[in-house]
Amino acid sequence: MSNNMNNNDWLDALKQKAQDATREVPEGTWEAIAKSVGKQAAPVRQARIAPRMWRAAAAAAVVAIVATTGFYLFNNKPADSGQLAKTQDDRTPSVVDEAPSTSNEQTPAVTDETLLAQDNSIPSQPSTTLPPTYDRVPRQDYANRTNTRPITADDDEIINNELLAANFNEPIDLTDYPNEFDPENYYYDIETMLALEELYNQYDNAMNQDAMEPWKSYTDSTYQEYLVYDANARKVAREKMALTKPGKKPTMLLAAYGNGLVSTDRNSTVSGSSAQMLLPPATPPPGMMLAPAAPGVTPNVAPPVNYDYHHHMPLTFGLTFNKRIVGNLYGNIGLNFTSMTSDVTPDNGGDKFKQDIKLIGIPFGVRWNFWRYKGLSTFVGGEGMVERVVDASFGKEDVTIKRLQWSVHATVGAQYNFTKHVGIYIEPKLSHYITTMPLNTLRNEHPFNFNLQMGLSVDF
Amino acid sequence: MMSERDISKGCKRGNAKAQRALFDRYSPLLMAKIYRYVGDDDDAKDVLQDTFVKAYTMIDSFAWEGEGSLQAWLTRIAVNTSLNFLRSRKRLSALSVDTADIDDPPDIAEEATATQVNSLDTSTILEMVAELPDGYRTVFNLYCLDGYSHKEIAQQLGINEKSSSSQLARAKAILAQKIKKYINEHNIDNYYEQQYE
Numbered sequence: 001m002s003n004n005m006n007n008n009d010w011l012d013a014l015k016q017k018a019q020d021a022t023r024e025v026p027e028g029t030w031e032a033i034a035k036s037v038g039k040q041a042a043p044v045r046q047a048r049i050a051p052r053m054w055r056a057a058a059a060a061a062v063v064a065i066v067a068t069t070g071f072y073l074f075n076n077k078p079a080d081s082g083q084l085a086k087t088q089d090d091r092t093p094s095v096v097d098e099a100p101s102t103s104n105e106q107t108p109a110v111t112d113e114t115l116l117a118q119d120n121s122i123p124s125q126p127s128t129t130l131p132p133t134y135d136r137v138p139r140q141d142y143a144n145r146t147n148t149r150p151i152t153a154d155d156d157e158i159i160n161n162e163l164l165a166a167n168f169n170e171p172i173d174l175t176d177y178p179n180e181f182d183p184e185n186y187y188y189d190i191e192t193m194l195a196l197e198e199l200y201n202q203y204d205n206a207m208n209q210d211a212m213e214p215w216k217s218y219t220d221s222t223y224q225e226y227l228v229y230d231a232n233a234r235k236v237a238r239e240k241m242a243l244t245k246p247g248k249k250p251t252m253l254l255a256a257y258g259n260g261l262v263s264t265d266r267n268s269t270v271s272g273s274s275a276q277m278l279l280p281p282a283t284p285p286p287g288m289m290l291a292p293a294a295p296g297v298t299p300n301v302a303p304p305v306n307y308d309y310h311h312h313m314p315l316t317f318g319l320t321f322n323k324r325i326v327g328n329l330y331g332n333i334g335l336n337f338t339s340m341t342s343d344v345t346p347d348n349g350g351d352k353f354k355q356d357i358k359l360i361g362i363p364f365g366v367r368w369n370f371w372r373y374k375g376l377s378t379f380v381g382g383e384g385m386v387e388r389v390v391d392a393s394f395g396k397e398d399v400t401i402k403r404l405q406w407s408v409h410a411t412v413g414a415q416y417n418f419t420k421h422v423g424i425y426i427e428p429k430l431s432h433y434i435t436t437m438p439l440n441t442l443r444n445e446h447p448f449n450f451n452l453q454m455g456l457s458v459d460f
Numbered sequence: 461m462m463s464e465r466d467i468s469k470g471c472k473r474g475n476a477k478a479q480r481a482l483f484d485r486y487s488p489l490l491m492a493k494i495y496r497y498v499g500d501d502d503d504a505k506d507v508l509q510d511t512f513v514k515a516y517t518m519i520d521s522f523a524w525e526g527e528g529s530l531q532a533w534l535t536r537i538a539v540n541t542s543l544n545f546l547r548s549r550k551r552l553s554a555l556s557v558d559t560a561d562i563d564d565p566p567d568i569a570e571e572a573t574a575t576q577v578n579s580l581d582t583s584t585i586l587e588m589v590a591e592l593p594d595g596y597r598t599v600f601n602l603y604c605l606d607g608y609s610h611k612e613i614a615q616q617l618g619i620n621e622k623s624s625s626s627q628l629a630r631a632k633a634i635l636a637q638k639i640k641k642y643i644n645e646h647n648i649d650n651y652y653e654q655q656y657e
Contacts, residue, residue, distance in 0.1 A: 009573065009574035010571065010572045010573050010574045010576065010577050010636070010639075011632070012574065012605050013574040013577040013578050014577050014605070014635075015604060015605050016585065017577065017578075017580075017582050017585050018492075018496060018582075018589065018605045019605065020488050020582070021489075021490035021492040021493075021582045022488035022491070022492050022582075022584055023491040023495050023498075023504075023583070023586065024488065024491070025487045025488055025491050025508065026501070026505045029487065029505055029508060029509060030480070030483055030487075032509050033483065033509050033513055033516075034479075034514045036509065037479075037513055037516045037517065038511045065514070188629075226488075233627060276520070303625060314654060324517065326517070327474065327516070327517070328474045369474065370474075372472060372473045372474060373473065418519065420521070445521065
């Protein structure tokens with residue numbers, strides 16, 4: 001018994017000593033820990049001020065980077081579209097209204113040798129002869145079409161570029177025409193070149209997402225060349241043309257949508273025009289890029305159909321999962337379902353119909369909690385999202401859209417956790433939709449916008 | 461000086477000052493405890509780092525229940541991290557066969573006394589514990605110094621309770637031997653007794 005008492009005593013003494021024991025911590029331990037948790041290994045005295053400054057600076061940097069990128073993209077693409085569309089607007093009526101000449105009379109081209117000389121890529125050449133105008137022969141059944149939807153071109157192998165035709169009242173000036181056809185050596189007057197460049201850019205913007213070359217040349221047996229684009233390119237162009245002729249310049253939009261959130265945005269109207277299917281002239285004269293009218297052929301060009309769009313509020317439902325990466329930095333990924341509906345009214349008297357687009361999206365990004373109190377936390381974050389259209393219709397026509405829609409978002413938000421893993425959040429979000437849809441949507445109209453999102457968050 | 465509660469609240473908010481305060485206050489204590497378990501300073505440093513990284517990232521799961529609760533929470537993390545470290549090094553896998561390599565424990569009459577233990581400085585005691593074989597050291601730390609039961613030890617280490625009890629007896633015997641030997645070699649016993657005469 002005595003031995004047992006002694007036994008317990010020495011163990012108790014040993015326990016007391018061991019429990020109170022301290023041991024020197026090797027140098028560099030704190031720095032290694034701080035590095036592991038993603039923190040500045042700042043001394044205590046500096047920690048009072050520095051972390052807040054760093055957080056604020058980092059938060060501002062995240063927002064600034066995304067916003068700058070968004071503005072850069074916003075200020076380029078939409079501006080180009082607007083400018084080009086204006087050109088189209090200005091010129092279209094004169095083309096439509098103009099009675100095409102049936103003679104081969106040629107008039108001098110408008111040239112600007114000074115401007116041409118400044119551009120090394122466009123050699124200055126004296127203009128020679130020009131056709132007075134060109135002819136466009138409509139597809140046989142086009143005039144009788146009453147469909148209110150844009151024209152589909154699935155069965156058209158080669159068609160004239162209606163947009164090109166609409167933009168050129170004056171015939172294209174071809175000078176120094178080589179013996180053998182070589183489109184690279186054609187020289188045009190400066191006005192044509194500038195318009196052509198704008199036009200090409202417009203198509204390039206519209207189609208670069210599909211890596212599709214809109215321009216194709218068609219040369220007949222007399223080496224007559226027509227600028228054409230093929231059926232697939234035209235189909236995209238048809239859709240794009242409804243987008244690139246805006247009624248209003250895109251502005252900042254306060255819209256609200258999100259995971260289960262129902263809210264409103266302002267209505268907007270965008271006019272668009274569809275391409276028209278035209279055939280090459282029957283007897284084009286030599287030396288013309290676009291042929292003058294064939295004798296005896298009466299032009300019959302239907303005016304382009306314009307559409308007014310009334311976009312309904314997009315609805316998005318989604319679920320987001322957040323996973324702590326290190327410290328207060330979280331990675332997040334989710335799954336979104338978005339429905340976008342628009343009322344479309346053609347201006348040719350056709351019935352109003354609906355455009356309906358449904359998308360599945362995967363958002364992914366990072367979120368940094370910079371303040372936390374009990375269950376409430378605030379955060380900044382950057383996010384990307386890729387979406388794919390799972391169903392789309394334009395009236396009765398089903399539309400297949402294979403291109404992915406990419407977008408970037410900068411967020412500042414707050415979250416309140418009911419439990420350890422589940423909470424609700426609200427986040428004002430600055431969004432930019434990088435890629436556009438071939439159908440006109442609110443996102444196409446306002447690729448850069450500010451919105452509000454609410455939802456359920458699962459942290460794990 | 462921040463209170464334990466303020467430290468825990470600050471750490472939950474990700475406050476750098478609180479995180480540093482947590483480290484400054486508890487790292488020497490945890491370093492000693494971890495050293496007792498892993499038996500090596502370099503390994504103890506690594507385990508200490510892991511302990512604090514876990515603590516910072518899991519601080520949301522900590523619920524303050526009065527003074528001392530944060531230290532107790534950190535201690536549990538440190539002990540579990542130490543055991544995981546030993547498992548990862550497979551030092552505990554041979555726990556059950558370690559007994560075969562050790563001589564029978566000395567007679568109980570040869571055990572140390574509280575006076576002898578008190579005559580030693582803390583670092584010496586820590587080093588003596590650290591020098592025990594891995595399995596014995598682990599059971600001794602868990603049972604004698606950190607208050608685990610044999611049932612809990614058996615669950616933690618995947619051994620049966622009898623084995624835990626047996627290894628504890630051997631660990632105590634070895635430690636008593638070490639203490640006596642150290643005191644004899646350094647003539648501490650006489651010095652200590654002289655102080656109380």
